[in-house]
Amino acid sequence: MTGGEATRKAPPEDGRAAENEGPPEDGRVPPAPGGLRALADLLRPRVSPGQLVGGLLCLVLGFAVAAQVRSTERDTTFATARQDELVGILADLGQRSERLRGDLRDLEETKARLERDEGGTALEEARERATTYGLLAGTLPAEGPGIELRIDDPRHGVKALNLLDALEELRDAGAEVIQVGDVRVGVDTHFLDVRDGVRADGRLLTAPYRFLAIGDPHTMTTALNIPGGLVRTLEGAGARVLITRRAKVAVGAVRSP
Template sequence: MLADLGQRSERLRADLRDLEGTRARLERDAEGGTALEEARERATTYGILAGTLPAEGPGIELLISDPGNRVKAINLLDALQELRDAGAEVVQVDDVRVGVDSYFLDDRNGVRIDGRLLSVPYRFLAIGDPHTMTTALNIPGGLVRTLRGAGATVLITPRAKVAVGAVRSP
């Protein structure tokens, strides 16, 4: 009977070691899964910020109509800077995703962004806090007033969901 109890005790210890090993493997797998999920989330965030992935969220649509063709590249750059300063995380101008190296340029055909000719009305989609961006664009003596002084019409539409579909090449 004592020998039987000893064997049973040894089997239970072996089962316990197996279970502890299984638990340790599961914990490692769970941590690896969590780490993998966190890595995927970071990759998505970086892809959105780099402009290589589409994005959506609350924001605004900014339309600048320019019937007299008096809006210049510097005015559109000012619009972009105002949006960035107001916390815009993602911006698209017409069908061009804005990146850290984006530029506006005047040429005889109009205004270009990153070498692509823009069409009038100029359409900005910006993801960020709609109220903050709208307020920043409308500060006295700011962008909206400057554009209107140049003969442009400015329409700012806050949106609960702005979809930025344009992406940059990696």
């Protein structure tokens, strides 16, 4: 046996030479493999730019899918509708669109007038509307061209229904303001037969019955005199009818607001 072979150590039989070796000569213990720093590195979340982009794409895709589902539901609703229903829907949408465009034009014109006149035009329009509503409601006196309708009733054959017919004929002929006796006619004016004559809105009317109507005199006169109309009916009941056209009719009776 040579000297080199005599100095070579044989390996341990169990193959765990590291466990039998002692500490290093300088007395320092090496750190454990991995250590706390390696464990912290493993537990720290790592987000790469690619992952961020992927997440954003998933979010956008989700919104797109939801929108497509809603769109598909609407498409399915219209797909099951009949042709006449679709035509009606389109017509309704067209009418709404036209009304909205008209309202928009009116608002723009009003705005332009207000900007030019600094409110003068709007104030004048408000006054005109107030006057018109007051005349229609019967709360304001009125003057204008029109007629006087006088009904004499010597035989007492004129009834409430005949006066109501006279009122309706005048309205249909375009009368804007009407007074019968001392009663200003309104939308709810009514006539009632009583022992002494006829009551209008609770007030007693006696012959001769007198209507004052503001409107186009020719149109109202023609409407009252049509064959088989009001005048012929009243004459058949024994009454005498006189229609007088006037350039100015003053209606002074008013209704309580």
